[in-house]
Amino acid sequence: MLxxxxxxxxxxxxxxxxxxxxxxxxxxxxxxxxALVVLGEGATExxxxxxxxxLKLDDPYIVRLTRYIGNLIQGDMGNSYxxxxxxxxxxxxxxxxxxxxxxWGIIVGTIIGLIAGVVSAVKQYSLFDxxxxxxxxxxxSAPSFWLAMLFVLIFTLKLGxxxxxxxxxxxxxxxxxxxxxxQASATITRMTRSSMLEVIRQDYxxxxxxxxxxxxxxxxxxxxxxxxxxxxxxICTRINGYLGGTVLVESVFAIPGLGNYVLDGVKTxxxxxxxxxxxxxxFMCTIVTFLTDMAYAFIDxxxxxxxxxxxxRARKRAGLVAKATEGGNV
Amino acid sequence: MxxxxxxxxxxxMLLSLITFGLAGCGGSTGTSGGTEATAPAGGGETQQSGFxxxxxxxxxxxxxxxxxxEVFQPGNNDEQGYNRIVRQIYETLFMMTPEGEVTPWxxxxxxxxxxxxxxxxxxxxxxFSDGSDFTAEDVAWTINYAKEIALPNSHYNVITDAEVVDPxxxxxxxxxxxxxxxxxxxxSQCTIGSKKAFEEGKGDWMSASVVGTGPYKLVKYNxxxxxxxxxxxxxxxxxxxxxxxxxxxxxxxxxxxxTEAKTLNYDIVIGANTREFxxxxxxxxxxxxxxxxxxxxxxLLNTAKAPMDNIKVREAFARAVNxxxxxxxxxxxxxxxxSALVAPNILGRNEATYQKYYGAGHDVETAKKLxxxxxxxxxxxxxxxxxxxxxxxxxxxxxxxxxxxxxxINLKVNKMESAPMREYLGRGNHQICIYGFTSLTMEADGxxxxxxxxxxxxxxxxxxxxxxxKKYSEGAATEDITARGKIWEExxxxxxxxxxxxxVWHKALGAAVRDNVEGxxxxxxxxxxxxxxxxx
Numbered sequence: 001m002l003x004x005x006x007x008x009x010x011x012x013x014x015x016x017x018x019x020x021x022x023x024x025x026x027x028x029x030x031x032x033x034x035a036l037v038v039l040g041e042g043a044t045e046x047x048x049x050x051x052x053x054x055l056k057l058d059d060p061y062i063v064r065l066t067r068y069i070g071n072l073i074q075g076d077m078g079n080s081y082x083x084x085x086x087x088x089x090x091x092x093x094x095x096x097x098x099x100x101x102x103x104w105g106i107i108v109g110t111i112i113g114l115i116a117g118v119v120s121a122v123k124q125y126s127l128f129d130x131x132x133x134x135x136x137x138x139x140x141s142a143p144s145f146w147l148a149m150l151f152v153l154i155f156t157l158k159l160g161x162x163x164x165x166x167x168x169x170x171x172x173x174x175x176x177x178x179x180x181x182x183q184a185s186a187t188i189t190r191m192t193r194s195s196m197l198e199v200i201r202q203d204y205x206x207x208x209x210x211x212x213x214x215x216x217x218x219x220x221x222x223x224x225x226x227x228x229x230x231x232x233x234x235i236c237t238r239i240n241g242y243l244g245g246t247v248l249v250e251s252v253f254a255i256p257g258l259g260n261y262v263l264d265g266v267k268t269x270x271x272x273x274x275x276x277x278x279x280x281x282x283f284m285c286t287i288v289t290f291l292t293d294m295a296y297a298f299i300d301x302x303x304x305x306x307x308x309x310x311x312x313r314a315r316k317r318a319g320l321v322a323k324a325t326e327g328g329n330v
Numbered sequence: 331m332x333x334x335x336x337x338x339x340x341x342x343m344l345l346s347l348i349t350f351g352l353a354g355c356g357g358s359t360g361t362s363g364g365t366e367a368t369a370p371a372g373g374g375e376t377q378q379s380g381f382x383x384x385x386x387x388x389x390x391x392x393x394x395x396x397x398x399x400e401v402f403q404p405g406n407n408d409e410q411g412y413n414r415i416v417r418q419i420y421e422t423l424f425m426m427t428p429e430g431e432v433t434p435w436x437x438x439x440x441x442x443x444x445x446x447x448x449x450x451x452x453x454x455x456x457x458f459s460d461g462s463d464f465t466a467e468d469v470a471w472t473i474n475y476a477k478e479i480a481l482p483n484s485h486y487n488v489i490t491d492a493e494v495v496d497p498x499x500x501x502x503x504x505x506x507x508x509x510x511x512x513x514x515x516x517x518s519q520c521t522i523g524s525k526k527a528f529e530e531g532k533g534d535w536m537s538a539s540v541v542g543t544g545p546y547k548l549v550k551y552n553x554x555x556x557x558x559x560x561x562x563x564x565x566x567x568x569x570x571x572x573x574x575x576x577x578x579x580x581x582x583x584x585x586x587x588x589t590e591a592k593t594l595n596y597d598i599v600i601g602a603n604t605r606e607f608x609x610x611x612x613x614x615x616x617x618x619x620x621x622x623x624x625x626x627x628x629x630l631l632n633t634a635k636a637p638m639d640n641i642k643v644r645e646a647f648a649r650a651v652n653x654x655x656x657x658x659x660x661x662x663x664x665x666x667x668x669s670a671l672v673a674p675n676i677l678g679r680n681e682a683t684y685q686k687y688y689g690a691g692h693d694v695e696t697a698k699k700l701x702x703x704x705x706x707x708x709x710x711x712x713x714x715x716x717x718x719x720x721x722x723x724x725x726x727x728x729x730x731x732x733x734x735x736x737x738x739i740n741l742k743v744n745k746m747e748s749a750p751m752r753e754y755l756g757r758g759n760h761q762i763c764i765y766g767f768t769s770l771t772m773e774a775d776g777x778x779x780x781x782x783x784x785x786x787x788x789x790x791x792x793x794x795x796x797x798x799x800k801k802y803s804e805g806a807a808t809e810d811i812t813a814r815g816k817i818w819e820e821x822x823x824x825x826x827x828x829x830x831x832x833x834v835w836h837k838a839l840g841a842a843v844r845d846n847v848e849g850x851x852x853x854x855x856x857x858x859x860x861x862x863x864x865x866x
Contacts, residue, residue, distance in 0.1 A: 003690050031750065032749065032750055032753045033753065034755060036484070036752065036753055036786070038751055039480055039482050040407075040408045040482030040484075043482075043756075043786055044487065044784055045784065047480040050480055051480060080400070082400070082407070083400040083401040083406065083407075084401070084406070084479075085400065085401050085535065085536060089536075089553075090400070090553050093552065093553040093554075094553065094554060133733075147586070152586075152589055156589065156593060157589065157592060157593070160593075161596070163593075164582055164586065164589045164593055165579070165586050165590060166553070166555075166579065216444070238820070251582065251583045251586070252583060252585070252586055253586070254555075254579070254580070254581040254582070254583065254586050255556045256398070256552075256553060256554020256580070259584075260554065261553075261554065263605055264398075266747065267719065267748050267749060268748065268749045269747075269749030269753070270749075271751060277334070
């Protein structure tokens with residue numbers, strides 16, 4: 001298992017490093033002079049030269065890249081061109097909000113998606129299955145900002161039950177989480193259904209039934225567990241997507257998340273904000289991917305056996321069986 | 331089975347813990363990592379409470395703003411939205427009255443020792459929010475520091491340096507005469523910070539160095555989310571601010587701001603979608619406060635870029651555009667279709683001159699004729715650049731695209747993000763663009779000053795008329811306001827005569843204000859709101 005973790009950690013570092021180099025290089029091609037961003041409308045030639053000197057913008061590419069990576073390793077993400085303040089505190093201030101939307105959205109989406117997907121697969125072609133298929137198609141195809149505005153219209157302006165914007169109390173979170181949750185549940189429902197349909201036709205499920213196990217145990221223990229790998233992949237992909245991609249939902253509900261911060265950086269050509277913001281989101285994504293890889297190892301016996309997790313126990317068990325068989329036929 | 335369920339539960343709990351753990355870090359209810367202003371030495375207690383939801387609280391004004399300041403440094407940003415927040419903490423030497431007159435504020439007056447040396451006397455009863463005295467040292471430091479680190483403040487461009495004459499007198503040395511400098515210094519970009527707080531706080535413009543003479547002081551800032559202010563107990567004006575606390579929410583989406591205005595959860599909402607104004611106004615308990623400001627939206631014609639370098643093409647374009655229909659379509663009855671080069675009540679405005687050049691209005695046949703004379707009998711391809719996030723200007727560009735097609739002008743709409751667009755225009759790569767200028771000194775000078783050699787704004791019209799520059803300098807050096815007004819009129823006429831720009835819309839400002847709120851008004855010069863005069 002340790003070998004597996006180390007291998008994943010090495011992949012994580014390589015991915016991050018490649019991302020930093022790629023993004024830094026990409027930002028080199030973005031047209032525009034950062035000095036103009038700093039100085040605004042009243043920029044003069046004299047001031048532009050001074051800003052170039054201050055920000056060391058005239059240094060060669062490789063020098064700036066090395067300096068950026070060096071600073072990043074020390075936790076320094078640089079300063080915003082626009083505000084001239086450190087970027088890291090601004091990112092960390094926004095992280096909990098994005099995490100709240102992403103995590104709770106995915107929890108809600110997973111709960112709904114798993115239940116609906118399993119029931120839909122078990123009751124294939126029933127009325128329930130068809131209704132769920134329709135709802136999940138609607139959820140997957142409806143744009144998030146439209147769903148968000150629809151919720152605001154109904155639950156804020158018409159019914160007056162929930163606040164329209166903000167992130168201060170549990171009530172404030174209901175609509176943003178419901179928007180993300182509904183969207184996530186659609187994909188998870190589809191994936192759970194198709195994955196379960198594949199699994200419940202397998203021989204081992206039939207064997208379990210033949211052994212007289214309850215329907216619940218057959219479906220959950222033998223069916224869902226084996227169908228869970230692709231579902232987990234979808235969940236992981238969704239979380240990664242939501243870490244930086246809930247911009248529209250954040251805008252409608254006025255939640256200052258990571259996505260909006262980076263988007264503002266793009267609009268104002270604040271290169272360090274864009275660069276560090278995207279690197280930070282990538283870092284979060286690699287952590288989520290790493291955790292997912294760990295979860296695979298617990299769920300998928302093939303990964304366990306490949307990396308020796310639980311091998312000792314298997315060998316011990318094999319030894320006992322061999323001893324038992326020494327005395328006669330099995 | 332057990333393992334699977336345990337793993338799922340464990341993962342869920344772990345994620346929940348991470349989320350709530352992070353959310354709890356900042357000690358606020360929802361947003362963490364925010365800045366709590368440090369209690370100023372000798373100052374009062376800092377407010378620790380979260381965001382208030384009680385609109386009935388007479389001690390707290392609940393406001394929605396559409397700008398995230400990100401930092402609280404005097405003059406850090408030239409956006410009106412930024413200064414609308416930061417101006418509550420820091421103040422200017424002079425202030426513009428609602429009638430557009432310059433009145434001393436932190437200053438008591440000024441004299442011109444020479445045409446390039448302004449001597450300003452300061453009030454001796456002003457204290458910063460940390461209890462320290464406001465002196466000439468702070469004024470000189472603020473201006474010199476802004477110039478040293480090249481803050482984006484064009485009002486200081488004419489100033490060479492500031493020097494302390496005595497503790498309550500400061501002198502500003504200028505590169506060239508600028509008789510409207512006092513009006514420039516009214517601008518909320520020209521607020522004064524505390525030198526002592528800067529040095530002691532090591533330039534921490536999020537907390538420790540945020541010390542001003544303004545009616546309010548910073549209590550808490552959650553990036554992108556909210557700003558909490560409370561009354562400065564050392565404030566020099568008796569009886570102000572009238573409301574002790576301000577809770578400002580930052581809502582950038584104008585649709586969401588309009589929704590909040592309709593919920594009646596806020597006392598003042600700035601930044602609501604103009605298309606929702608009528609709907610908001612129809613709701614009991616809230617009304618729209620609308621006011622004309624000093625800003626005009628223009629179609630800027632780049633005289634240095636072919637084929638716009640041909641005056642006949644520019645004039646043809648002016649004839650092909652239907653200004654009144656464009657404004658009606660884009661803004662409805664909000665604001666006014668342009669009737670002069672600068673907005674109403676601005677010194678240097680002359681409607682007769684406007685009529686002379688643009689009075690003929692929308693005339694497709696003349697436009698076609700002019701194009702033919704310019705060598706384009708079969709029409710011409712042009713491009714208009716507009717900021718993609720400004721939906722109303724995008725609508726305006728599309729309306730104009732349809733109008734000019736009748737005259738044989740094939741207009742391509744080029745939508746760009748704000749910053750890349752600024753650079754694109756600054757380099758003079760465009761043919762036509764939509765842009766607004768504010769006459770923030772309440773004289774045409776506030777707008778003409780931006781069109782001087784070396785400026786990014788001048789590149790937008792590619793204008794190189796030496797007579798225009800000389801005339802402007804003459805106006806800037808003229809002390810007599812009547813004579814100066816005449817010169818500004820002449821400068822405006824030059825711009826119109828050469829068809830460098832087509833004024834389209836005189837901008838209005840709007841805010842949704844609860845009926846129980848009194849004292850709210852829009853300061854015309856730089857779209858400013860002074861919360862210290864507001865009561866509820």
